[in-house]
Amino acid sequence: SQKIEQNSEALNIQEGKTATLTCNYTNYSPAYLQWYRQDPGRGPVFLLLIRENEKEKRKERLKVTFDTTLKQSLFHITASQPADSATYLCALRGSGGYNKLIFGAGTRLAVHP
């Protein structure tokens, strides 16, 4: 069955450093890989999307890489700030609008001043 793995342990980093989160998947060939941010008690908020034919995508301090051979995505936050503290979810989707998003369990990031 399809599986998405994200580091279950929280990632603690110092303000100003780069946070790197990992997403690995098996038994799936997604058309899109997406990253969402989730704050406690709130719904996921879309951050970035990368397509299967793209290697890297950037948006401001965020960078996503996608390696379909390794079946892995890396999500980087540069110059991290305490406000970046949240849970980050990796999600996969096939082509076609109705295809569901499948989420990983998420990695909790804590950025310390």
Next chain:
Amino acid sequence: EPEVTQTPSHQVTQMGQEVILRCVPISNHLYFYWYRQILGQKVEFLVSFYNNEISEKSEIFDDQFSVERPDGSNFTLKIRSTKLEDSAMYFCASLGEMNTEAFFGQGTRLTVV
């Protein structure tokens, strides 16, 4: 900025009672979803809805669950006879035809006692 709205934000219900969770998706979106998140666990897909019918559902979405879009704007999730294990956050999401990111509501916290 357009947003998905969900009501109520919190619902407490007795086991065995029926509940209806309501969502107003973004107005020009075509694809609608319900997800749930049990406390401390991952966001799980329940059902997708397109062109006024269910396009896919998960194993969780059994005969106790139903969805409808009664008036072209509201999108509802009904649980006919709630169980203790239905206690969770329920998120509605919508997707436009060409967009590939999902917009999530803030969720309804359902507590079954």
